Amino acid sequence: MMSAIKYFVLVAVVLFSISISADENYGEEEAVIELFFEYLAAYSDSDFHKAATFVHPQHLRDYEKYTLPVLIEAKNHPLSSQHMIVEVFFEGVPDEKIYEITGAEISARLDRAMVRFLPVIIESARLENISIKSVEFLNENRARVSYDYHPEDGGVEEIEDNFAKYYGAWRILLPESPKQASESLKSLFE
Numbered sequence: 001m002m003s004a005i006k007y008f009v010l011v012a013v014v015l016f017s018i019s020i021s022a023d024e025n026y027g028e029e030e031a032v033i034e035l036f037f038e039y040l041a042a043y044s045d046s047d048f049h050k051a052a053t054f055v056h057p058q059h060l061r062d063y064e065k066y067t068l069p070v071l072i073e074a075k076n077h078p079l080s081s082q083h084m085i086v087e088v089f090f091e092g093v094p095d096e097k098i099y100e101i102t103g104a105e106i107s108a109r110l111d112r113a114m115v116r117f118l119p120v121i122i123e124s125a126r127l128e129n130i131s132i133k134s135v136e137f138l139n140e141n142r143a144r145v146s147y148d149y150h151p152e153d154g155g156v157e158e159i160e161d162n163f164a165k166y167y168g169a170w171r172i173l174l175p176e177s178p179k180q181a182s183e184s185l186k187s188l189f190e
Helices: 002-044 048-052 057-076 084-089 095-100 103-117 178-189
Strands: 130-139 142-149 157-166 169-173
Touching: 002 048, 002 130, 002 142, 002 157, 002 169, 048 103, 057 084, 057 095, 057 103, 057 178, 084 103
Parallel strands: none
Antiparallel strands: 130 142, 142 157, 157 169
C-alpha cells in the first residue's frame, strides 16, 4: 500500500512540474510569437532597419566580421558594376565610410539588396501568407517556430525559424548564418 501511495505522489509531482513548465513556456511562447510577427511585419513593410533590431546580436557582429569584407572585396572588383546586390548594398555610402557599416546596417542593406534582386522574398514575410504550426523550446534559451507559408500559387511550404535569447530577450537567428551568407555571396561574385 505504501509503494502505491509513493507512486501516486510521484505522479502528482511530475504532473505538477509539467504544468508549471507548460505555464512558464506559455509566457515564453507568447514572447517568441510576438517577436516573430514584429519581425515579419517590419520585413514585409520593407523596414529592414527595424527588422534588423530583432536579429540576434551575434549574427549582426558576424555580418561585420564575415560578410562585410566579402562585399567590400566585390565592390572593389573590376566587374562590381555587374553585381546588382553590391551596387544596391553600397548605395549612398561614401567610399571612406564603407568600413564603418555596422552589423544592423549590413543586415538592413543586404535585405534591401536581396529584395530588389528577388522581390518575391517580401511575399514570404507577409503575415496573411503565414500560419504558425508550433513553437518548440529546444532549451531555456533556444526556440523554433514551425509554420506554413502559403504562396499565391496555392502551394504550401513548411518553414522553420530559430530563436535564441540574448540577455533575457528573444531574438531571431537568421536561416543562413552570416558566415554561410558570405560564402554564398562569394560564389555570386566569382
